[in-house]
Structure formats: C-alpha cells, structure tokens
Amino acid sequence: MTDHQNCRRTQYSKEITPELNGKKVIIMGWIHELRDLGGIIFLLLRDRDGVIQVTAPSKKISPELFENIRKFKKESVITVKGVVQDSSKAPGGVEIIPYEVELLTESKLPLPLDTTGKVRAEIDTRLDSRFLDLRKHNVSSIFKIKSRMLHSVRVFLEQNDFIEINTPKLVASATEGGTELFPITYFEREAFLGQSPQLYKQMMMAAGFDQVYEIAPIFRAEEHDTLRHLNEAISIDLEAAFCNHEDVMNILEKLVFNAINDVNTHCKDELKTLEIDLKVPELPFERVEYDEVVDMVNSQGVTLNHGEDLSRAAEKAMGELMEGYYFITGWPTDIKPFYVMPSEEDPKRSCAFDLMYRDLEISSGAMRVHLHDLLVDRIKKQGLNPDSFNRYLAAFEYGMPPHAGWGLGAERFTMCLTGVKNIRETVLFPRDRRRLIP
C-alpha cells in the first residue's frame, strides 16, 4: 500500500556521494529515463537538483521488485528505498540498489515534450507545458540564478540601509504619459494596472524614508513583440533622498557587481549546466555621454540624430563597440519623462542615465525634479494635465528633499546572467502580446 501522506526523503540526489557506500537512503523524484537491458534495469531518478542512477540487477533483488520497476513509466513520481553503492561503472561514481520502490503518481504518456533533451521543442510548445519544461535542469537553472540574484539584491540593499516598500498595482490614473496601460474594472470605476512605482517611490521621499526599494511587477500594455519585451515584468526599483544621479549610479553598479559575484559563487552548478562563463565586470562601469553615443553610432554607419532616442539599430551599433556594462549619461531633457531633473549648467541636458549591457538597456534612472513649480512646468511641457497629479504634486509642497533613483528590469538582468536570448526564458509563465495562459 502506497503511503502518500508520509513521504520524506533522506537525501537529495546531489547529496548522495560514494562516501555513503552501504548506507540506506530514501530518495524521491521523477523517472527521468528507464533503460531495461533484460537482466538489469537502470532507472535515472531526477529531483530538483540532479539525477541519480538506481540500478536493479535481477539477481540481486526480488522478482516482484524487478517486475515493478520494469513496468514504470517515464516522468512518474516514485519513492526509492535502497542502499548506496559506490561504483566506478555508475554515472557520478555512485548508484542506488533498491530494496523497495513505491509509485506515488503515474505519468500519462506520451509526454507533450521531451524532458531528456534528445528532441528540442519550440518555446511555444514549451510554454504550453511549462511545468514539464521546467523539469529540465537547463531550464530550472535560469530560475535558480534569478532567485539568487534577487536574494543578493535584497541583502545588498538591506546592508545599505534601504527600506523595502510595497506600492499599489491598482491605480486610478492613466495620465502619467508614455506607455499604454491595461484598463481594468474597479467596482463601478475604471482603473489601471501600474506601469511603474515611480510616483509612489517619490512620495516616500517626502515621507522621510530616505532610502527605499521595491521588487514588484509592472504592467505595460504595449503591443511589442520582441525577444526583450514583456507585458508583465519584475522591476527592481530604488529611490534615495539627499543625493543625486551620480550617487544612485554608484549604488546600481555596486549592486550589479555584487549580484554577479554572488551568482558566481552560489550558482556554480547552474552556470555549468547553462555553459556560462560569467565574467565579473570591473568597477566603476564606463560612463559614455549621450553626445559621444551619437558620434559612436554614426561612426558605425547607423544614422542617429542628436535629440533622438536610441533606435534598435543604434543599440546594436553600441553593442558592437562596448563590452559588458556601461552607463549612458547626459540624455537630452526632451526625450526623458517629466520627473527627470534638467542639468543646472545646460537645461537641455538631463540628469538621466541608462545602464546598458552591450546592446540591451537593463536600467534607467535619474536625479528627479524635487521643486514643485519646475515639476508642474515640466508636466505641462509634456502635454500632460497637472490637475490629474494633485495627490502626487502635494508631496512636493510640504518639504520634498532632492532625490534620485532608478528601475532595473529583473528579467533583462537575468538575461545578462544566464545568456538566454529570449526574455520569455526568464519568466516562469510569461505574459506577452499573445500569451495569457498558463
């Protein structure tokens, strides 16, 4: 009788080493592969972190047990109770000789996709059966690295005295400008899904929190259809008072540096699975002025007029010229949002920056406008109505400190850490132009 309500493993597969020779263990997981050679059966049992071979020689185990194992199907969940056998013939130098096996749940066959890597599947097929796709270690490794990166970011920011905050994702106004928002029904009213915690982070500066961060979803209703855009993404957002853009750039580059180091030391197996050699960048990251970027892009034969945002071709041209991480600074004020502070020496240039990795923008930030009247001015100049910003603007009338901040795309950063080319690879259940399930 199978005991489903008392299942506990003694070890994960990766914890079983030749040193445990002769020890009894209980392992649980999925049947990765089954090789029946007639008189001996090799069963590869996969769990979260690895695969271990269970070897069933007909002469060493009972006929009933042997027949049971022979009837197993791939991807079924089983418990194996057995004895560790140190063996040079086994993969990893160790295997389990079973004395008892239990089928916990049987898998339906055929599988919607191959979990062993023999036949590759398209991303669309994989996402349709994502839970199965994620059983592959080269896929789950991406998420272990993402998890480690987020952990590292939290530790770093806590150590630097930042307060973690949570801001609403249901918002009333669609007047922030720029990106399209997803409209939703909020009881009898219309509301929207938040595009960014920007205005709330700034209000926390007026609240006297000084240094805040939030790691949360953002929603963009753009019909983009590329390898680097999502309609739901995780933004690592930060805002700090009594400082300028230079200060938050320093924090950002240290945070990125720190995360890469942390992933390198704690995700060795995952990086190996992904065949990634993660290079630790040098600090400080190179700073390139926007004016310089225009010249560099044009020198590559790609047209970029002064005052324009970078086209995809311009980003690629920069990617050809720059290795690793670099900042683009001194952006024209006109192409940046209203809350970006114009430079004191030259108001046509702003205190905004982007952090790039080769041809990919992974973060953008700025010193913000903390002066109420200037902010109202800038809102009007961008063709927006200051009246719809009342609650936000009020925060600037009762003592708002100078401040700066940035937002870092968690998925884009994960692409840099894992080397994957499609941003959908970095989200468990991605939301894009076409996909809303699963």
Added chain:
RNA sequence: GCCCUGGUGGUGUAGGGGCUAUCAUGCGGGCCUGUCGAGCCCGCGACUCGGGUUCAAAUCCCGGCCAGGGCGCCA
C-alpha cells in the same frame, strides 16, 4: 501595427500537383546483466482552418488563425 518566413505523427523534421508522405525521438510488443543520447527486431501515430483553381491539392492561389525572425511602439 508593419515587413519577411513558416504551420506535416506527442515532439523535432524531410518532401513539395497523382504512387504505401521521409527521418529522428516517442509510444506499444519482443530480445538482451553495466547502460550512461544503450543496442537490435516488429508495430503505432501526421499534412493549421475555410474558400478557390484542377480530372486530381498536404503541395498552387486567396483569406483567417497561429508561430518564428526583424522592425516599430516601449514616460
């Protein structure tokens, strides 16, 4: 949204007006005691949908839907 390309067993593919629609993997059965992408034998399983051209369409044409790549959009 625009441009290009495509949609063939569960998965990944070859083919490209008529013949039993190719191959791999998978699945079912058989043989096999050291596999590790196990091997060998037998079997199973497919032309995106709608319309049109034609004696004949999976193949050509039109449209839809879906996907891949590129771009645009992305304060």
